[in-house]
Amino acid sequence: YTTTVTPENVIERKFLDSGENAPRGVIVTYHLADVPAEKIKLSFADADGNVLREFTSMNDDDRKAKPDMSKVYLTANAGWNRFVWDMRLEYSPALDGNDVQFSRMAGPIVAPGNYHMSLTVGDETLTQPITLVIESTSHATQAELQEQFDLLKKIYDTYSDATEAVNAMRRYRGQLDGLAQRLSQSGASDLAEHAGALKDDVLAIESVLLVPDLPAGWAGRLNHGTQTINRLIALPDVVGLGEFPPTDQAYAVYDKLSGIINTQISQFNALVDGEIVAFNKALADRGVSVIG
Numbered sequence: 001y002t003t004t005v006t007p008e009n010v011i012e013r014k015f016l017d018s019g020e021n022a023p024r025g026v027i028v029t030y031h032l033a034d035v036p037a038e039k040i041k042l043s044f045a046d047a048d049g050n051v052l053r054e055f056t057s058m059n060d061d062d063r064k065a066k067p068d069m070s071k072v073y074l075t076a077n078a079g080w081n082r083f084v085w086d087m088r089l090e091y092s093p094a095l096d097g098n099d100v101q102f103s104r105m106a107g108p109i110v111a112p113g114n115y116h117m118s119l120t121v122g123d124e125t126l127t128q129p130i131t132l133v134i135e136s137t138s139h140a141t142q143a144e145l146q147e148q149f150d151l152l153k154k155i156y157d158t159y160s161d162a163t164e165a166v167n168a169m170r171r172y173r174g175q176l177d178g179l180a181q182r183l184s185q186s187g188a189s190d191l192a193e194h195a196g197a198l199k200d201d202v203l204a205i206e207s208v209l210l211v212p213d214l215p216a217g218w219a220g221r222l223n224h225g226t227q228t229i230n231r232l233i234a235l236p237d238v239v240g241l242g243e244f245p246p247t248d249q250a251y252a253v254y255d256k257l258s259g260i261i262n263t264q265i266s267q268f269n270a271l272v273d274g275e276i277v278a279f280n281k282a283l284a285d286r287g288v289s290v291i292g
Contacts, residue, residue: 001013001014001015001016002016005069007058007063007073007272008057008058008072008073008074008075009067009068009069009071009072009073009082010072010073019095021178023084024086025084025085025086025087026044026084026085026117026130026132026142027063027082027083027084028042028082028083028085028117028119029080029081029082030080030081030082030083030119031079031081032076032077032078032079032081032121033078034078034120035061035077035078035099036076036232037122039056039058039059039076039122040056040057040074040119041054041055041056041118041119041120041273042054042055042056042074042083042085042117042118042119042120042121043055043117043118043120044085044115044116044117044130044200045115045116045117045118045143046113046114046115047113047114047115047116047279048111052089052110052115053085053089053090053107053263055071055072055073055074055083055085056073056074057074057075057076057198058073058076059176061178070091070094070255071091078252085117086107086109087109087110087132088106088109088110089107089108089153089156090107091104091106091108092104092105092106092107092159092160092163093107093160093163093164093167094163094199095163095166095167095210096166096170096171097169097170097212099210099212099213099214100214100284101210101211101214101227101230102210102229102230103233105156105160105233105236106236107156107157108149108153108155108156108236108240109149109152110130110132110239111142111144111145111148111149112130112132112133112134112145112147113132113142113146113251114129114130114131115129115130115131115132116129116130117130135243136242138277139243140244142245144243144244144245145192145243147241147245147246148239148243148244148245148246150242151239151246151250151251151254152236152239154254155232155235155236155239155254158186158232158254158257158258158261158262159229159232161180161265162209162228162229162261163229163259165209165261165264165265165268166206166209166210166229168206168268169203169268170201170206170212171208172198172199172202172216172272172276172291173199173202173206175197175291175292176195176196176198176199176202176291179192179198179283179291180192180193180195180196180199180264180290181272183195183288184279188286188288191286191288194201194279194282195233196276196278196286198271198275198276198279201271202268202271204265205264205268205271206226206264206268208264209228209229209261209264210227210228211227212228226261227256228261228264229261231257231258232254232258232261233252235253235254235257238250241275276292279291280292
């Protein structure tokens with residue numbers, strides 16, 4: 001087959017020597033009388049109204065921006081349009097920095113059940129119910145597939161929380177590093193040393209989650225530390241391997257890794273709420289801008 005990528009970041013495959021099955025996902029067909037002046041929006045929510053995924057069409061800023069293949073857009077052409085939701089949640093957050101060992105986690109596929117979608121064009125919103133059914137060849141029960149999704153969602157949420165925590169740690173490290181240099185140059189050596197020590201404390205917490213600045217290839221893999229985040233991203237492939245509930249081992253691995261992650265996040269939050277708050281007070285008393 002040949003593969004092309006549309007301007008909306010949708011991957012299309014054309015099979016040259018075989019037939020083609022219907023897309024795996026929720027197929028949405030919509031008609032627009034004219035090209036809308038503003039973005040249109042398509043959202044998917046569960047039976048309780050919790051929004052699971054949102055998509056929009058593109059504007060000029062989106063077309064000029066650096067391509068992000070984790071983000072797919074709607075077409076908004078006059079006439080008929082079609083979009084396929086792959087039944088996954090959004091990708092996990094991006095990581096600040098150029099960490100070649102890090103990957104964003106694909107959102108888990110939702111469990112069979114009742115959902116609804118809403119298309120918003122201008123001031124008008126149309127809503128349509130959706131029912132996702134268990135495949136006819138599957139021997140899994142609804143409860144088993146729901147249990148699998150629930151664990152995959154926990155893994156996804158923990159991975160997202162860890163990524164956002166590392167981003168916050170890097171933001172603080174950058175501020176502390178720059179502050180230490182400025183304070184040293186201005187003669188406030190005591191505050192400069194304190195800033196440097198706090199930066200090292202933040203780095204020590206971060207390095208348990210993800211060792212920064214590892215190079216690509218074997219050089220970065222030979223001595224990579226604990227790399228807790230990278231260990232966690234391997235778990236969904238095991239949990240979602242087939243249509244069966246998670247194993248006891250999968251729960252045990254998640255409990256261990258999430259425990260490490262939550263401990264590091266708690267230590268970081270305690271550092272921010274404790275020593276960094278006190279450091280900011282010392283900065284303010286000396287007329288120096290605080291960090292945060």
